[in-house]
Amino acid sequence: MPTRRRPAQWIEPHLPKLVVSPLFAASLFFVYGFIAWTLYISFTRSAVLPSYEFAGLIQYERLWDTPRWYVAIANLFIFSSLFMAGCTVIGILLAILLDQRIRIEGTIRAIYLYPMALSFIVTGTAWKWILNPGLGLEHVIRGWGFENFRFDWLVNPDMAIYTVVIAGVWQSSGYVMALFLAGLRSVDDEILKAAAIDGAGPIRTYYSIILPMVRPVFLSAFIILAHLAIKSFDLVMALTGGGPGYATDMPATFMYSFAFQRSELGEAAASAVMMLVTVIAIIVPYLYSELRRTGR
């Protein structure tokens, strides 16, 4: 009997590890394995097919010699800072307004949240039509008699990146609103009453008391928005296709076009590594400081 029970006895404490291990192995291989592979490819002369002959830093030299890469980097910073700031500010404002116990709150909340249910491809295509000077907003307003109205950001290389911001903020601010609304609702009513008795006005109450209390929500919002911003590919592809010219190129679209359209696997891998380094450089210190503050 004991011999038969032994496997079961062994399995029981190890069951969680056994269940998780295939997943662990898969992610080790498919995530970290391929990161390592990409890293290695970035040190080779790989062109149409991967080659495994070590070639030093040549691909990084070429990458940092490519004007288009600088455009992509600048766009990433413009887009991600405005996108994150825009979504957070609009999200918080909407959440505070909705928090005033208004009528049909449920309906309004759903309306604001719906854009999140769309894919970025749909958002991008819809905004492409709205912002197209010959079809959308400009055309309509001119039709109303305002002949001098101009809104051609989509086709203006200097402004096109901001249309990506507009579409991105439209898509994601509702989600940030939902996050903050949940945070605001979790604030104890007693605190609000105490603040009211102390004579704090609504602005001061929100700014000095409630928002600091929902600090963890900022962390969630930041992480979600940051990764949306850095991996943004589909929105750009659908909205501008990287154009006009390559004015709205992002590191992700840059990498795609070098790897798949131009047979430059090595340089594309180098750009992928640069993206990874950027993510690490931004996220890791932030996570570290935030997690330490919460005592974990």
Add this chain to the structure above:
Amino acid sequence: MNMFNRSAAFVFGASLFLGSAAAQAGGTVEVLHWWTSGGEAKAVGELKKTFEAQGGKWIDSPIAGGGGDAAMTALRARVMAGDPPTAVQLKGPGIQEWAKEGALNDVDDVAKKENWDAVLPPALAGIMKYDGKYVAAPVNIHRVDWFWANPQVLAKVGASMPTTWEEFNATADKLKAAGITPLAHGGQPWQDATVFEVVVLGVGGPDFFQKALVELDEKALTSDTMVKSFDQLRKLRGYVDPSFSGRDWNLATAMVMNGEAGFQIMGDWAKGEFLAAGKRPGTDFLCAPAPGNGYILNSDSFTFFKVSGADRLEGQKVLASEIMSPAFQETFNLAKGSIPARIDVPMDKFDSCAVKSHDDLAAAIAANSLVPSMAHEMAIPRTIRGEFLDAVTNFFNSDMSSADAVKALVEGVKRAQR
């Protein structure tokens, strides 16, 4: 044995028996391509039909998306896994890239037997060969340097088809004054590059085109002629409508069709759009070669990958011979809107634009003014083509000076070659 197999196949109609009988007759091919829409799908269907009529087995691997990018990614994975398709829709210097990796089979015995050298334009034959041996077979020829125009719109300003860029500019100015968009254009890098190469041919002529865009001669790339080409491109920028960014080429064609615009500069796949809308060449739309007395060549081809096994090798040879047969070249190109790659195919079933293309092709071969297209991956490797696209599209979408554009272009080409 063979007799038994065939009668058994006949009786059962079973694919297994049919397959084994077929394997002996015409071999097996797996064809990777991205002709999945409209006339293109129909055209590749013709190839399948003729191949199967010979008793071969055709495995279709269509991979749509990204203008062939998805198919190229699949191809890369297949080759790395040691299981390449028999034939792949692959063109231009892309053929050489794969040949250099040792991934291709040659079909030179078929080509020798059927004397391909005598029936293909020499410039095209050179692209199909690696190390002097045919590794690919062309299915068609598209001409890139066309003006497409709407005769009713031209009549409004009393203009005829321009034969020089000066005439074009004059007509465009008149159209603009009349409130009509002179040039229908879609702001996508490959379309910008298409217009650019047509301009280079017109400004510099075929010899200059060959030196600058094919041989990448630095003196030609930095010459005044190149600066002048960019100047003309800058002029064209003034002739497009404000919302041209990102527009697909077929929508630009529709603008000419509807009379919203006067001209489009595009290869003869644009003709397919006109014909599909029921328009007649000569009355509803006009086609004329762009200035420059040259002929910019674009051609689709099937490239033969390194497969093994008698069955597949046999299929490869049969397919090669099939692709180059005059009958197939005729049916395929009637469906796709291009002209046959073989110059000896009778043209009596083709429309007037195709006949013009064919006659000009013969003249261009005789005058040595046939040049491969840079924008359509016929002339230079994709890495360098990418730099051209970047430089041209950046110029077209900014107020950069022509001299700066030339500088950016030369730097880009050097970087890609590094």
